[in-house]
Amino acid sequence: MKKKLIAILLAGSMVALTACGGGDAGNTSAPSTDAPATDAQGADTADAPEAADTSDAATDAAATGELTDGKFAETRHITVEVYDRGNDGGSDPTNNMYTEYIKKGMLEDHNVEVEFVKVPRWTEVEEINNLLAAGTAPDICVTYSYPTILTYADMGGVQDLSGYVEDYKSELTNLWDWLGETNMYWDKDPVDGTIWAIEGKMAVSNRINTFVRKDWLDKLSLQAPTTTEEFEAMLLAFEENKDTLLGADADKMVPYSVSFDVGWRAATLIESFIDPDITDKEYYINGYDDRKLTQNGTKEAVRLLNKWYNQGLMWDNFALYSSGDTTEDDMIKAGYVGAFTHNWDYPFRNGADSINANLQRNIGEEAYFIAIDPFDDSKGTHTKYVNSTAGDRKIFFPITNDEPLASMLYLDWISDPEHIQYLQIGDEGVTHNVLESGAIQTVAATGDPIMNSGMNIDYTITCNGLHFTDEALTKLSQAYNYAEIDPDVVSEADKIAQTDAVPAKNVNVGIIEAEANIGDTLSAKRDQVYDNAVIASEADFDSVWDSMMADYLSSGGQAIMDERAEKWQATFGDADMLP
Amino acid sequence: MAKAKTSKPAVKKKGVTRAYWKRYWQLYFLLALPLLYLLIFKYIPMIYIQIAFKKYSIVQSVWEMPWAKNHGFEYFIKAFGNNDFRRALRNTIVLNLLDLVIGFPAPIIFALILNELCFKRFKKVVQTVAYMPHFLSWVIIYSLAIQLFAPGEGLVNMLIERLGGTSIPFLNDAAHWIGTYIGVGVWQNFGWGSIVYLAAIAGINSELYEAASVDGAGRFSKMWHITLPGIKPTIVVLLIMNLGNILGSNFDRPFAFQNNLVMNVADVISTYVYRTGIKGLQFSLTTAVGLFQSVVGVIFLLTANWLSRKLGERGIW
Incomplete structure (x- = not known):
């Protein structure tokens, strides 16, 4: 009897335990169990585009008829994606003083309730996949990857925005004013007129710079290099004088540092090897991504990197660490690195944790990085391929979004210069000070007012870069925008980033089929070509480059180039330049 | 059960x-x-x-998705036409075979050696130390490997250089990488793997050893003629299970260890599926790859089991 009782008790507790486990299981298996629900929703919203179509013919007034003074009669609810960067001391990206500001404003202005959904910054594509498949993707989604959006669109997971941007135009003045036709229509298909995504705007077109340790130049009485030869001589000088510069840590010196992403981290060098007179057509055909792998001078640029690597001027281990690893940053902050290439403002970012602030704290006031412009091209200029106004974040609505008007109003609200300005600088005395000149200086904050992303870029999804109501003030404040960084150093970097700048052009010849469904595969291959070529022995360089390149091309690279050439021909005929 | x-x-x-x-x-x-x-x-x-x-769609249920071309086999055809998949397949087989050849006997040898130790306490300590690495995640093991084996600033290479040698590219040259990968795998698993064999050894009738001693058998011949045959069934069962896994691969180990310089030998099916399927959004293609992998795994398992029964062993069912 007793035995039986124990058995029943045991069995009972097991049921209870699995029931508890069941709660978790319910959560994790949500995507699959939710799938049928998605269909129901999908079926519902499948009608939405039709509705938009019918209203196409109707007037603006009819399309936005549900609004009085821009407000809905009944409160609507939308969800908006926001990146979770998991930064030290950061606040909850879905609930802090800035989200409150947005929520309050949207409720007052449009009677729309906004809810933020966080998505981890470094795995955003995977996360959005899951959300889309589960039918729980935010109404307003943001990503940097247009091919990803195309893939979703191909599966029927994305709404065509072309109807909305036209029909609701009268209610979207801020959005249209800020983005303009350029960005609104950037991704418009020239054939069927669909718009799968709207391009957020870059207020600053700066892209990359090369940086060097000012104090090392001074110690060795060197001038900032202005040609590639001078740059090489400088690296050699760093290496020869490593005992003077680093003392006991001499062994750790890295004169020129790159990461596994060589195409980006040596971009200034690589771009200087491209023929400055390159035609739009050639640039476009080879322009699948911005790492310039197949452009006409890249191989020679990498040959030079290969030489430096074999001379011991670069970091042995650069290829062993992958995206998001901080080892290289830590080396730079510790003062072992002489020069590197990165985002035009990289050493200034993150206030007290910026590279320059770290160096000045750890080594001395005189130790910091300055921007230089060392790589001359065949014409003696310093061509840099900078951003156009587009090419930043892309905003799209998943098919499950059944509040397109409310969502468009959100984009409009977030593009209001006043709202952008508040989100970028916050409150006076807390996140910024007003200087005598009137310039606005950013101050690092902690606690709730902390900005999880520089200038709250994650909230101002239609805007990347400083943008105030007053343009003159924007210009004036630019250099003061980096907490704890000397404004002169920032201005100089800004100036260099714009020297001989060539803005990217929009070549819109319709969807390149070969680019859909490629995703990450090709960019991973590209990095492998670069990395293997850099570390090859000098004798093997050509064979390594050629064989790796053949693999890249046969894995889809050539198909993309061929299709791009073909569509260029179809759209622009024999012209080599854009009209 | x-x-x-x-x-x-x-x-x-x-x-x-x-x-x-x-x-x-x-x-x-x-x-x-x-x-x-x-x-x-x-x-x-x-x-x-x-x-x-089927042609995967993110918004349709699996029942509604349209069938793929070529009677549904479009993605299988595509996979076998894909260089990267063929490379991943080759690497999976090569790395798993090496793991089997080198990694499988290691715990057996270790268990046999351990069994011969007289000091009980020392034996226990050795055993514990040896199976500790099993509890480390591959990410941590990779960090250790970088600290030890990285060219330039890795501890081992620094030592080699100080002693006048040239540094060895443990992690960034294809052939050396395979060695490191297999070696670290053995290091992580031999202690843990030996537990089963030690248990099997403990189950061998001690009278057999006594009788052998009386007959004048030495240590080595006792090991060869009593211990090894005693644990043979265990060895066979584990070998079958390992063979079933020849196309399978765990994800963490290759993913943590691979880098751009060695992808040619380091990309295995599991990491290929992750990169192409989950990051590259080609779900149908990678499900096809996964299915292929499982089917081959089952075939291997059944064959090995059938073979072992043929050879007079017990098999796993």
Whole structure:
């Protein structure tokens, strides 16, 4: 009897335990169990585009008829994606003083309730996949990857925005004013007129710079290099004088540092090897991504990197660490690195944790990085391929979004210069000070007012870069925008980033089929070509480059180039330049 | 589970069945939950195998997705036409075979050596130390490997250079990488793997050893003629299970260890599926790859099992 009782008790507790486990299981298996629900929703919203179509013919007034003074009669609810960067001391990206500001404003202005959904910054594509498949993707989604959006669109997971941007135009003045036709229509298909995504705007077109340790130049009485030869001589000088510069840590010196992403981290060098007179057509055909792998001078640029690597001027281990690893940053902050290439403002970012602030704290006031412009091209200029106004974040609505008007109003609200300005600088005395000149200086904050992303870029999804109501003030404040960084150093970097700048052009010849469904595969291959070529022995360089390149091309690279050439021909005929 | 099963065929008559159920129902009741677990988490998800034969859509249910071209085999054809997949397939087989050849005997040898130790306490300490690495995640092991083996600033290479040698590219040259990968795998697993063999050795009748001693057998011949045959069934079962896994691969180990310089030998099926399927959004293609991998795994398992029965061993079922 007793035995039986124990058995029943045991069995009972097991049921209870699995029931508890069941709660978790319910959560994790949500995507699959939710799938049928998605269909129901999908079926519902499948009608939405039709509705938009019918209203196409109707007037603006009819399309936005549900609004009085821009407000809905009944409160609507939308969800908006926001990146979770998991930064030290950061606040909850879905609930802090800035989200409150947005929520309050949207409720007052449009009677729309906004809810933020966080998505981890470094795995955003995977996360959005899951959300889309589960039918729980935010109404307003943001990503940097247009091919990803195309893939979703191909599966029927994305709404065509072309109807909305036209029909609701009268209610979207801020959005249209800020983005303009350029960005609104950037991704418009020239054939069927669909718009799968709207391009957020870059207020600053700066892209990359090369940086060097000012104090090392001074110690060795060197001038900032202005040609590639001078740059090489400088690296050699760093290496020869490593005992003077680093003392006991001499062994750790890295004169020129790159990461596994060589195409980006040596971009200034690589771009200087491209023929400055390159035609739009050639640039476009080879322009699948911005790492310039197949452009006409890249191989020679990498040959030079290969030489430096074999001379011991670069970091042995650069290829062993992958995206998001901080080892290289830590080396730079510790003062072992002489020069590197990165985002035009990289050493200034993150206030007290910026590279320059770290160096000045750890080594001395005189130790910091300055921007230089060392790589001359065949014409003696310093061509840099900078951003156009587009090419930043892309905003799209998943098919499950059944509040397109409310969502468009959100984009409009977030593009209001006043709202952008508040989100970028916050409150006076807390996140910024007003200087005598009137310039606005950013101050690092902690606690709730902390900005999880520089200038709250994650909230101002239609805007990347400083943008105030007053343009003159924007210009004036630019250099003061980096907490704890000397404004002169920032201005100089800004100036260099714009020297001989060539803005990217929009070549819109319709969807390149070969680019859909490629995703990450090709960019991973590209990095492998670069990395293997850099570390090859000098004798093997050509064979390594050629064989790796053949693999890249046969894995889809050539198909993309061929299709791009073909569509260029179809759209622009024999012209080599854009009209 | 096994007990309940083996006693079942003995029951035939109705009256006996009732008595049997009355007596053993608790056991079946306890079994129900694990079965439910298997059903929910292992069998129901198999519905989604269809994705391999259909054009995946993120918004449609799996039943509504249209069939892929070529009678549903479009993605299988595509996979075998894909250089990266063929490379991943080759690497998976090569790395797993090496793991099998080098990694499989290691715990057996270790267990045999350990068994010969006289000091009980020392034996225990060695055993514990040896199986500790099993509890480290591959990410941590990779960090250790970088600290030790990285060119330039890795501890081992610094030592080699100080002693006048040239540094060895443990992690950034294809051939060396394979060595490091296999070596670290053996290091992580041999201690843990030896536990099963030690248990099997403990089960060998000690009279056999005594008799052998009387007959004048030395240590080595006792090991060869008693211990090894004693654990042979265990060895065979584990070998079969390992063979079933020849196309399978765990994800963490290759993913943590691979880098751009060695992708040519380091990309295996699991990492290929992750990169192409989950990051590259080609779900149908990678489901097809996964299905292929599983089917080959089952074939290997069945063949190995059949073979071992043929050779007079027990097999795993």
